[in-house]
Amino acid sequence: MKKQLLLGAAVSVLAAIDPAMAQTPAWNWTGFYAGLNVGYSWGNGAVTYNEPVFAARTSLPGTFSGPSFLDGAIGGFQIGYNWQIQSTWVIGLEADWQAASEVANGSFSNSGICDGEGPCRISGSLGSQILWFGTVRGRVGWLYTPQVMVYATGGLAYGKVDDSGNFSLTTAGLNCLSSCVWGFHQSAINTGWTVGGGIEGVVANMPTVTWKVEYLYVDLGSIGGSGFDTLPLGDGGLGGPNPFTFNAHFTDNIFRVGLNWQFSH
Secondary structure: OHHHHHHHHHHHHHHOOOHHHHHOOOOOOOEEEEEEEEEEEEEEOOEEEEOHHHHHHEOOOOEEEOOOEEEEEEEEEEEEEEEEEOOOEEEEEEEEEEEEEEEEEEEEEEEEEEOOOEEEEEEEEEEEEEEEEEEEEEEEEEEEEOOEEEEEEEEEEEEEEEEEEEEEEEEOOOOOOOEEEEEEEEEEEEEEEEEEEEEEEEEOOEEEEEEEEEEEEEEEEEEEEEEEOOOOOOOOOOOOOOEEEEEEEEEEEEEEEEEEEEOOO
C-alpha cells in the first residue's frame, strides 16, 4: 500500500507539470543550492535480547525480540552543488541532516517454571529509536524537460540510534523481595549507506526555486552489547548474576518533499 501511495504521489507531481514548460528557454542547473524538507519515514530497528540461563534452567524463552516496525515524522535541510552536462544530464553532490521521531516500543510477559525456584514470571519492554540522521550523496539526473530532472542518488548515511530494555523477574524462591529488576540502554552514532531517487523541477514564475520529491533507503548498521542481570547468588536454579547480550539493526525508508533555492540564478 505504501509503495502504491508513493508511486501515485510521484505520478501526480509529473501530471501537474505544465506542458508548456517543455517549450520554455533552457535553464542551467549548474551552481550551489540549499533548501528545506519534511517527510515521513518507516523502517526496522528490532532489538533482540538473549539470556542463555533462561533457556537452560527454566521453561521461559532464552531470547526476546522487540517490535520490528519503527516510524515517525522527519524534517531537515540540504545543501549541494550541480553541474549540468550538455543539455540532458546533471551530476551533483548533496548533503543533508534530518531530525527524526522514529520510535518502536513493545512490552511482554511470560510465565513458566524456574529450576529450583518454582513458578516464575518475566516481564519487560524492549525499544529502539532513530533520533537523527544525515547523508552525503552523489546525484545523477536526466532532464525530462529543461526545467524538470529525474535523478538517482546514493552514498554515505550516518545517524544516532538507540536501543533499551527493562526486565523484572518474580519467583517464589529468589531472595530479592520476590522481584529482581535489571536492564540496559545504549546509544551510538552509526555510519552506513543509502540509495534512492527523486524528481526535481523549477517552481513556475520563481526561477531561483525548485521543488523536489524524493525516496531514500537507509541502512545505519547495528548496535549491541552485553551485561549481567541482578539476580542474587543462590545454591542452584537461577543464582546470578547471569550474562546477557543484545543487538539491534537499523534500516529506514524515507519519503520527503522539499524546496531548494538556487544561488547561481
